[in-house]
Amino acid sequence: MKQHLTILGATGSIGVSTLEVLRRHPECYEIHALTAHRNLLGLARQCVDFRPRLAVVPEAAQLDELARILRMLDPHCPTVLRAGEGALEEVASAPEVTTVMAAIVGAAGLASTLAAARSGKKILLANKESLVMSGPLMMQAVVQGGACLLPVDSEHNAIFQCWPKDEGGRSGVEKVLLTASGGPFLNTPLQDLVKVTPEQACQHPKWRMGKKISVDSATMMNKGLELIEACWLFGLPPEKVEIVIHPQSLIHSLVGFIDGSFLAQLGHTDMRIPIAHALAYPQRQSSGVPLLDLTVAGPLTFLPLERQRFPAVALAEQAMQAGGTAPALLNAANEVAVAAFLAGHLNFRAITDTIAQVLDQLPTQACTTLEEVMEADRRARHSAELILSGRNPC
Ligand SMILES: NC(=O)C1=CN([C@@H]2O[C@H](COP(=O)(O)OP(=O)(O)OC[C@H]3O[C@@H](n4cnc5c(N)ncnc54)[C@H](OP(=O)(O)O)[C@@H]3O)[C@@H](O)[C@H]2O)C=CC1
Numbered sequence: 001m002k003q004h005l006t007i008l009g010a011t012g013s014i015g016v017s018t019l020e021v022l023r024r025h026p027e028c029y030e031i032h033a034l035t036a037h038r039n040l041l042g043l044a045r046q047c048v049d050f051r052p053r054l055a056v057v058p059e060a061a062q063l064d065e066l067a068r069i070l071r072m073l074d075p076h077c078p079t080v081l082r083a084g085e086g087a088l089e090e091v092a093s094a095p096e097v098t099t100v101m102a103a104i105v106g107a108a109g110l111a112s113t114l115a116a117a118r119s120g121k122k123i124l125l126a127n128k129e130s131l132v133m134s135g136p137l138m139m140q141a142v143v144q145g146g147a148c149l150l151p152v153d154s155e156h157n158a159i160f161q162c163w164p165k166d167e168g169g170r171s172g173v174e175k176v177l178l179t180a181s182g183g184p185f186l187n188t189p190l191q192d193l194v195k196v197t198p199e200q201a202c203q204h205p206k207w208r209m210g211k212k213i214s215v216d217s218a219t220m221m222n223k224g225l226e227l228i229e230a231c232w233l234f235g236l237p238p239e240k241v242e243i244v245i246h247p248q249s250l251i252h253s254l255v256g257f258i259d260g261s262f263l264a265q266l267g268h269t270d271m272r273i274p275i276a277h278a279l280a281y282p283q284r285q286s287s288g289v290p291l292l293d294l295t296v297a298g299p300l301t302f303l304p305l306e307r308q309r310f311p312a313v314a315l316a317e318q319a320m321q322a323g324g325t326a327p328a329l330l331n332a333a334n335e336v337a338v339a340a341f342l343a344g345h346l347n348f349r350a351i352t353d354t355i356a357q358v359l360d361q362l363p364t365q366a367c368t369t370l371e372e373v374m375e376a377d378r379r380a381r382h383s384a385e386l387i388l389s390g391r392n393p394c
């Protein structure tokens with residue numbers, strides 16, 4: 001039976017890789033909807049190529065321009081255009097949709113991912129921020145909605161592939177080893193980190209990704225978010241998730257067992273592998289990526305995490321331990337600080353300093369609803385913006 005897909009964030013790095021995998025298997029997939037934010041030309045081209053039933057943008061004011069571009073590229077394209085926040089949730093939960101690729105970046109993806117969970121979809125989760133912000137709420141929505149949450153993030157997809165398949169689902173697991181490349185500044189002298197540029201921070205040594213996640217990899221907030229993501233996906237306390245630096249990024253993560261075995265997943269640094277895996281699960285399908293030739297891969301090296309260089313990891317661990325709104329505050333402060341860094345308004349080191357200040361200033365509260373999570377998100381953004389504008393937040 002064909003899967004009917006909505007791709008949230010179709011114009012991004014993950015969205016484009018997803019479409020490349022789908023193109024290989026036209027007999028298996030039908031595209032219900034593609035969504036984008038600013039890249040209207042990219043979205044229109046995808047509509048011409050893939051003929052989704054719907055194309056969605058966040059703002060009604062963008063619709064005329066999108067329609068004009070689409071008419072110019074292909075006057076006969078049958079895709080219907082929609083706009084508005086509600087439209088994202090609608091295409092994530094429509095009854096005819098079986099599968100949702102959650103690949104919007106940041107908190108903007110939360111409501112639509114949650115809608116997919118509540119309506120029982122197969123969710124391919126790239127948008128880690130939505131799970132970080134709303135852990136218990138999202139996991140409860142998955143269970144109550146009868147959804148199937150499959151990790152696409154390369155590390156979590158690797159862990160999922162190595163995870164025991166017994167009934168309870170965790171027999172004999174001692175810990176999880178989350179591999180980290182170390183990012184572009186693994187060997188940069190610490191005193192030089194204040195002057196690194198957004199261009200340098202976005203030059204990830206192993207992966208081509210969107211700008212926000214690239215900066216997160218450089219500060220290693222990406223690994224902090226992934227630690228929280230792993231705790232929710234696999235039901236682990238943070239102390240069972242260990243981060244190890246693996247600069248080659250060929251082992252995507254490992255599961256360690258009480259008998260002394262490690263299971264690891266290896267492959268090229270190409271997101272089509274975890275995307276193809278999650279799409280076809282529990283079957284396998286070709287991704288377009290060949291197997292790694294181990295005789296030419298070179299040595300695989302591992303180093304302990306240098307905590308002084310990457311203070312973001314401790315901030316994420318503290319937020320996970322604190323629970324409640326703390327991970328949402330962490331995520332929102334990070335999004336504001338990364339955007340300020342990318343805009344040239346903040347030095348690289350000040351990203352984590354800003355997040356630490358926000359977490360110090362705002363109390364952690366219990367939260368059980370989407371509205372409470374979004375309120376925490378708003379408070380942290382406000383607080384971070386006041387800090388960045390040099391005013392004293394109250
Ligand atoms: N890239 C990768 O290899 C990996 C990414 N991830 C995660 O996947 C997610 C996507 O990352 P990536 O593809 O790199 O990011 P990109 O920046 O490349 O793409 C982001 C996508 O989200 C859309 N978008 C951005 N803001 C909004 C908004 N406010 N409302 C609706 N849509 C929006 C963008 O639209 P437009 O382009 O039209 O503006 C684009 O389609 C992130 O959560 C990231 O952490 C996880 C593992 C690996």
Ligand SMILES: CC(=O)[C@@H](O)[C@H](O)COP(=O)(O)O
Pocket residue numbers: 153154155179180181182183207216217218222223271
């Ligand atoms: C491809 C992927 O999953 C990214 O999250 C990647 O892991 C980033 O690399 P590092 O965060 O390890 O630098």
Ligand SMILES: [Mn+2]
Pocket residue numbers: 153154155226
């Ligand atoms: Mn990852």
